[in-house]
Amino acid sequence: MNISVFIRGVLVTAEKNMMIYYNKPPVLIFGLLFPMFLFLAFFMGRGIDIHEFFPAFLAMVLFFTSSSVGPLITPWEKQSGTYERLLSFPVTINTIIMGDVLAGAIFGLFISSSVLIAVTLFLDTAFKSISLLLVSLLLGTFCFAALGVLIAAPASKTPSNIMMLSSLVRFPLVFISGIFIPLTELSNAGKYLALLSPLTYLVDIFHFSIGGTPSVPQYIDILALSAYTCIFLYVASYFHKKNLSKGL
Amino acid sequence: MAVIEASNLTKRYGDAVAIDDLTLSVGRGEVFGFLGPNGAGKTTAVRILTGLLKPDSGTVLIGGMDIAKDPIKAKMKVGMLPETGNVYVDLTPKQNLSLTGKYYGLSKDTIRKRSDELLSELGLYERSNDLVKTFSKGMKQRVSIACAIIHEPSILFLDEPTSGLDVQSRRLIIQIIADMNERGCTIFLTTHDIEEANKLCNRVCMINKGKIVAMDTPENLRYTFEDTRSLEVAFDKEISRDLFNSKFISRMDRQGNKWRFYTIDIDSTIRYIVTMVENKGIKINSMTTYGPSLEEVFVRLTGVIEK
Numbered sequence: 001m002n003i004s005v006f007i008r009g010v011l012v013t014a015e016k017n018m019m020i021y022y023n024k025p026p027v028l029i030f031g032l033l034f035p036m037f038l039f040l041a042f043f044m045g046r047g048i049d050i051h052e053f054f055p056a057f058l059a060m061v062l063f064f065t066s067s068s069v070g071p072l073i074t075p076w077e078k079q080s081g082t083y084e085r086l087l088s089f090p091v092t093i094n095t096i097i098m099g100d101v102l103a104g105a106i107f108g109l110f111i112s113s114s115v116l117i118a119v120t121l122f123l124d125t126a127f128k129s130i131s132l133l134l135v136s137l138l139l140g141t142f143c144f145a146a147l148g149v150l151i152a153a154p155a156s157k158t159p160s161n162i163m164m165l166s167s168l169v170r171f172p173l174v175f176i177s178g179i180f181i182p183l184t185e186l187s188n189a190g191k192y193l194a195l196l197s198p199l200t201y202l203v204d205i206f207h208f209s210i211g212g213t214p215s216v217p218q219y220i221d222i223l224a225l226s227a228y229t230c231i232f233l234y235v236a237s238y239f240h241k242k243n244l245s246k247g248l
Numbered sequence: 249m250a251v252i253e254a255s256n257l258t259k260r261y262g263d264a265v266a267i268d269d270l271t272l273s274v275g276r277g278e279v280f281g282f283l284g285p286n287g288a289g290k291t292t293a294v295r296i297l298t299g300l301l302k303p304d305s306g307t308v309l310i311g312g313m314d315i316a317k318d319p320i321k322a323k324m325k326v327g328m329l330p331e332t333g334n335v336y337v338d339l340t341p342k343q344n345l346s347l348t349g350k351y352y353g354l355s356k357d358t359i360r361k362r363s364d365e366l367l368s369e370l371g372l373y374e375r376s377n378d379l380v381k382t383f384s385k386g387m388k389q390r391v392s393i394a395c396a397i398i399h400e401p402s403i404l405f406l407d408e409p410t411s412g413l414d415v416q417s418r419r420l421i422i423q424i425i426a427d428m429n430e431r432g433c434t435i436f437l438t439t440h441d442i443e444e445a446n447k448l449c450n451r452v453c454m455i456n457k458g459k460i461v462a463m464d465t466p467e468n469l470r471y472t473f474e475d476t477r478s479l480e481v482a483f484d485k486e487i488s489r490d491l492f493n494s495k496f497i498s499r500m501d502r503q504g505n506k507w508r509f510y511t512i513d514i515d516s517t518i519r520y521i522v523t524m525v526e527n528k529g530i531k532i533n534s535m536t537t538y539g540p541s542l543e544e545v546f547v548r549l550t551g552v553i554e555k
Contacts, residue, residue, distance in 0.1 A: 002320065016347050019338075020338050020339065080336075080337065081334035084330040085328070085330055085335070088298055088326075089351040090321075090323040090324045092320070
């Protein structure tokens with residue numbers, strides 16, 4: 001396939017998604033309000049040091065925001081009857097998937113960068129490695145945006161069903177990834193479980209970048225996030241292709 | 249020269265055969281009608297022809313290109329109005345057209361110029377900045393067809409383009425189809441509306457249970473069966489179907505306060521009916537004869553109505 005046509009398709013799909021889906025209630029509720037309430041529920045009145053909690057909080061915001069757009073797009077398009085028209089354009093399923101991932105990643109990047117900038121301005125934050133922080137921010141948004149698109153792969157025309165599935169996948173990940181309970185305080189079984197979660201590696205690399213104590217070497221974090229991104233994209237492509245005709 | 253060539257297409261969903269060894273060819277500049285009853289496999293066939301679905305076997309060439317091997321290049325030549333081809337209701341017509349134009353790689357200037365032309369032609373210019381969600385069904389369909397032709401495709405697939413529309417929208421869309429064809433665009437028209445196919449199409453293909461049952465010009469198809477001529481009669485009293493039992497009448501249908509008699513011999517049928525009603529003291533209020541109809545051929549070939 002001509003690469004310029006592919007990139008054009010990805011960019012137009014992302015633009016379309018940004019115009020239509022960023023202000024949809026499920027994106028705002030599951031992407032913005034949930035992490036905020038989780039933060040408040042955990043932080044308020046417990047005397048927790050915000051500096052210590054900030055890397056995990058940033059990872060949680062990035063995780064929720066990046067993965068909130070993807071699950072909505074495909075079922076919404078199938079329900080409103082626009083999916084068939086979208087497929088009739090000079091695009092492939094992979095073009096559409098990458099456009100959806102890009103829209104989710106930009107949403108996550110914008111919100112988590114805003115949180116990062118706001119916290120940096122108001123709190124005295126010591127960065128150990130800004131470049132690593134930016135790389136992991138970028139990698140994390142793509143990884144979890146790809147997870148969001150994968151969650152949208154089941155053949156459903158009902159956005160609420162997919163959003164429910166999305167909550168079923170995302171909430172357990174938040175609790176096993178060292179956000180509320182540091183990895184060092186988890187039991188052995190908990191630690192092994194945590195290593196299966198891609199979010200663990202983002203929390204870990206944020207801890208390192210923002211002056212905390214990491215649990216695994218940074219190259220492992222980067223490799224794990226990259227590998228999960230590739231796996232999510234591959235599996236999303238497989239299932240979206242498999243379920244294509246069921247949703248038309 | 250053929251611009252759409254389908255060879256031996258077959259598509260199954262589990263045990264059900266949606267498309268059964270379908271082969272057809274559509275020439276450049278032709279308006280090709282694709283007719284069939286509900287569930288005949290029309291939409292599946294169109295989805296395969298436009299590269300949305302992969303057939304289990306068979307090939308599709310669009311402008312000489314295999315759509316399975318090079319879907320992007322083939323799709324660039326095609327405009328499509330899918331059966332459920334809604335536009336984005338959260339956007340304005342201009343935004344919908346702009347996004348569509350960008351998918352086809354049109355420049356900003358071309359998109360602006362074409363959008364203005366199309367929205368004017370389709371009577372939507374004044375509403376071009378309103379959200380589509382505030383539009384009627386007919387207006388939405390007009391935006392949809394504008395999206396299908398913004399890039400001036402050489403082949404246009406239309407799946408039920410006028411289904412359920414008001415007269416004004418229907419006429420505008422038919423006019424657009426005729427104009428596109430006049431400019432050399434090949435039209436592949438899927439429809440339930442036999443009269444529409446009769447008026448617009450150079451050739452018609454009838455499909456039933458995934459198989460082609462007839463393919464010819466509307467004029468030739470009309471004469472597929474000898475007894476497709478008919479006689480429409482209104483009586484002054486209610487009559488019973490049992491009253492008429494003649495070898496000349498192949499079928500009779502009630503149509504409102506009239507009866508329609510299908511026959512191979514109009515003259516003998518008229519004489520027979522007149523004799524029968526005279527005997528019963530029934531008057532004939534009106535009587536009209538009709539030539540062979542495409543609708544009747546369609547009904548016979550697709551088995552929608554049993555005799």
